[in-house]
């Protein structure tokens with residue numbers, strides 16, 4: 001952090017990482033989200049990491065019930081929610097106990113001292129009050145009676161004492177807003193809109209918010225406050241978005257571009273449900289959402305809708321993909337467009353429903369019986385979920401194939417400012433329904449052959465019911481090449497297996513080459529970091545840190561995992577060492593080794609949280625060290 | 641829905657070029673013929689007709705129909721058909737299924753399609769056995785049934801498909817059998833006319849693995865004594881000269897009675913349109929199995945908003961209140977700010 005002190009002015013910072021932590025019922029996700037939105041509106045770059053338990057209300061006051069929201073705000077473009085908080089706001093002892101290990105010495109800790117009673121301390125597992133026993137001496141601790149101050153002002157709004165206490169997250173938001181010189185108006189405006197239906201609650205929240213702000217200003221508890229100036233982001237119109245919202249909008253935009261009705265068949269599952277919620281709201285776009293009886297019905301109905309000429313989509317997470325596998329295999333055989341959105345979470349089995357992981361790549365790749373290749377597209381940042389969704393739809397429609405779209409819990413719930421694309425810049429997608437017969441029988445009869453292929457894409461015609469003369473039957477049994485009639489002929493089966501594989505492999509010619517971020521040009525560095533999905537931010541930030549030390553490193557990030565971009569082999573061979581960081585046990589790493597015989601290194605982490613930039617940096621430095629390149633490198637400033 | 645436009649087709653127009661591959665003598669043949677003849681008779685359009693099936697002997701049905709069709713995977717036909725019917729209200733979507741497909745592996749999809757009232761005509765070929773996998777007991781096989789997978793007799797209680805459908809909030813439930821083409825065609829016609837989910841249980845003989853399962857009630861010589869035809873608004877009578885009937889006993893139970901003994905006034909008058917399905921349910925429980933007098937025909941036919949229609953209504957209402965969707969407005973809907981260069 002660079003700190004510039006000015007007389008009577010907030011102290012200017014280039015960036016700050018704040019972590020709001022409290023009980024699941026304390027509203028920390030809302031506090032963090034509002035702080036983020038206000039900061040984005042103010043012009044900062046932001047990146048967030050919501051971190052909450054799977055239980056809706058785990059026992060109050062326990063470590064298991066701690067819900068946290070970390071946000072980094074900055075005056076320059078940033079890629080991650082930050083490795084370590086500069087400020088921890090802890091609403092109770094459990095939050096302090098759970099999250100203090102993340103906070104480096106010297107950082108600020110703001111606690112709601114009202115919550116540090118004997119019972120709460122005991123629930124959190126504290127033998128002695130950490131505020132009194134000197135164990136926090138390495139931190140700058142501010143003890144604020146947030147509950148009682150909130151109760152006092154909320155009571156004036158006429159709410160019952162029990163409810164008055166619930167506004168304390170707005171007190172915390174007000175205090176943080178003062179501490180970092182955030183404008184008040186956007187939050188007040190939002191409170192008015194959000195609680196318009198409950199005037200007393202509105203009044204209580206507004207009073208608590210202002211009380212928090214004014215407490216900071218007048219109490220002289222804090223020596224000074226801070227300012228993080230706006231970032232110089234690319235010119236344009238921005239919005240703050242999460243991955244799930246951007247993904248839902250991408251599906252709507254893609255259906256619009258293809259002039260197809262969008263049909264979502266989905267069963268509620270964490271962390272994908274918000275896509276269903278978002279799409280269910282957008283009925284005026286002609287979006288049909290079907291909350292199915294189970295995961296299988298969700299994908300089955302989507303396939304039925306695609307057969308009928310709609311864009312069939314199903315959204316889920318890993319456990320749902322398990323259940324959908326047979327149906328996805330059927331879609332491979334039917335050769336109908338289908339998008340399967342897998343918002344990955346910690347596995348196996350129920351695993352860690354609210355925590356992130358990248359462990360479904362091989363599942364998407366190989367998780368079906370038989371030779372059943374499926375294209376895979378992976379989003380790399382929350383806002384990139386929009387473009388990734390459009391790309392998945394483009395491939396599904398053009399190649400008449402199911403396509404996997406991989407997101408994960410970190411992207412789904414994390415948010416960032418997004419420079420909005422113009423509608424004109426979105427790709428055109430052609431449904432290209434079949435309108436006429438495509439074959440003449442030996443007896444001169446015109447016929448429609450559902451498995452005649454386009455010579456360029458190898459895609460088959462899509463002929464939704466309703467077109468006279470194109471009546472045809474399709475199914476999961478092997479089909480004769482061309483006519484689509486049921487065929488058990490051995491040679492035909494081999495031909496069809498190879499045709500289906502060739503169709504998917506051929507997509508490589510229709511996707512952009514993988515870009516390499518190597519400031520010296522392709523192959524200038526010795527080490528290439530190859531990533532996919534949500535590790536993008538951490539890898540890019542880690543690479544910046546390495547370069548800030550005067551060392552070289554390259555970064556390539558895959559959006560298409562199957563097929564790979566056609567230049568990937570060439571890129572990999574341009575580097576002496578390749579390292580593949582993944583939030584799994586090395587799935588892409590296995591794929592590139594198998595495909596390119598490259599002796600890549602695997603860097604893995606499976607803790608339900610994203611990589612930190614520092615972890616990538618260390619891994620690259622270690623590798624450079626082993627090549628004898630580390631010696632004498634200067635200590636670089638932290639970048640994020 | 642019946643098309644009013646006159647399209648003249650014959651059964652031949654509905655026959656596909658695929659060779660029918662059921663075992664000779666299988667009851668499926670007569671069901672196929674009844675469907676093809678019905679579609680020709682009512683002037684249905686081939687391009688607007690879709691047959692969706694799962695897996696099993698019955699599931700080969702779509703291949704034999706010269707219409708649009710999908711032979712999907714085991715148990716999932718109602719799910720696939722739901723997506724199709726909900727997005728294409730203009731189509732006639734038929735689901736062809738069997739007792740294993742619909743009631744075992746696909747039970748969940750069946751009950752939910754019925755509950756939602758999706759516009760599907762569901763033909764459930766009930767032969768009380770697994771045919772395609774060569775003769776294991778099914779969820780409708782009677783207790784004690786000896787099969788390859790139950791050499792000491794099945795220990796399971798079978799489903800009664802009509803009871804299950806009624807309990808699933810179905811708006812149309814009927815039963816017919818493969819030995820009576822006229823009754824099949826009439827029942828299918830009623831089911832097809834119904835807007836919403838229509839379930840028809842068809843007693844179907846699998847002459848290879850469960851021959852004669854329904855013989856005791858469907859063979860010509862016993863039929864009049866063993867089948868109880870249901871006719872809306874009429875007292876429920878059967879037997880030679882209508883000598884037997886169905887009445888409610890003083891204990892509230894439904895039972896078969898001698899009309900001469902109780903008098904015609906005592907008979908239950910069949911009301912397929914009754915909002916309360918309780919009497920229909922009692923009728924479905926009248927026979928404990930296909931060896932006691934068994935009601936056939938339409939048990940229930942009530943009107944309720946069809947699923948796809950309800951879905952479309954919400955779309956139209958949203959478009960009327962918000963206007964047609966605008967992508968640019970969508971992207972800006974969460975609030976924006978501008979960074980100038």
Ligand code: SF4
Pocket residue numbers: 661662663665666667668697767771772845846847848849
């Ligand atoms: S096994 Fe039974 S049901 Fe299947 S085709 Fe043969 S006779 Fe018909």
